[in-house]
Amino acid sequence: MARWPGGTPERLQEAAIELFTERGYERTTVAEIATRAGLTERTFYNHFADKREVLFPGQDSFIAGVRDALGRAPGEQSALDAIRAVFTAGSDWLDQRRNAAQRRRHILDAHPDLREREWAKLAALAAAIADALRARGVPDPDATLTAAASVTAYHCAAARWLADPQHRTFGQHLHASFDDLHRTARNW
Numbered sequence: 462m463a464r465w466p467g468g469t470p471e472r473l474q475e476a477a478i479e480l481f482t483e484r485g486y487e488r489t490t491v492a493e494i495a496t497r498a499g500l501t502e503r504t505f506y507n508h509f510a511d512k513r514e515v516l517f518p519g520q521d522s523f524i525a526g527v528r529d530a531l532g533r534a535p536g537e538q539s540a541l542d543a544i545r546a547v548f549t550a551g552s553d554w555l556d557q558r559r560n561a562a563q564r565r566r567h568i569l570d571a572h573p574d575l576r577e578r579e580w581a582k583l584a585a586l587a588a589a590i591a592d593a594l595r596a597r598g599v600p601d602p603d604a605t606l607t608a609a610a611s612v613t614a615y616h617c618a619a620a621r622w623l624a625d626p627q628h629r630t631f632g633q634h635l636h637a638s639f640d641d642l643h644r645t646a647r648n649w
Contacts, residue, residue: 470508470518472498477515478561481568486512486575513578516565520582524589526551531593540594540603544611545639548618552632555622563623587612610646614638 476497480489491512495505509515527547534543555562569575590608591601599607618638622631 469498469500469504473500473505473508474515474518475561477512478564478568482564486568486572513575516568516575517578517582520585523551524582524586527586528589528593531590532596534597536597540597540599540607541611541639541643543597544590544607545635548611548615549632549635552630552635555619555631559623559628562619566623583612583616586615610642611639614642617641 473494477489477494480493480497484493489512491505492502494512494515495502498505505515509518530547530550531543534546538546569579587605587608590611591604594604594607595601615635615638618631618634621637622629622634625634
């Protein structure tokens with residue numbers, strides 16, 4: 462038998478988003494999040510370091526997965542195309558969670574400290590991508606610039622996706638952002 466019920470991080474995140482939306486981020490405690498999820502405060506801390514982290518579940522695994530997938534990408538594929546393919550491969554998962562992502566985005570937008578945490582996570586993603594690109598033989602500063610531009614394209618795609626009244630897929634928005642990146646790079 463598993464130590465924690467399946468889907469525990471997801472239950473905690475959903476409970477946190479509900480409470481942050483209802484009561485506000487500052488007025489919600491970890492104990493209240495755990496109670497709403499039907500779990501203990503100790504279980505919360507087994508999954509998340511603090512209440513900010515509940516809004517960034519699986520981020521370390523995501524970053525490691527991106528880095529590993531880039532390491533397995535075909536060598537003949539350009540760096541940008543490899544990164545686009547890696548990001549697009551996981552886009553269906555996000556499409557299934559659009560509503561939660563929109564609610565999460567509202568919470569992040571309302572709190573500078575959470576936006577700061579988000580930017581730190583994006584910087585860690587860019588660093589991992591740059592490391593993977595260097596391992597593929599991409600020299601610096603190209604690896605660092607490509608990684609930073611790719612993460613920005615990813616972030617822009619997420620913003621477009623969340624605001625899209627036509628509910629196009631995250632993958633469609635990723636492709637559009639990377640196409641914009643290619644076009645912009647050629648025009649400069």
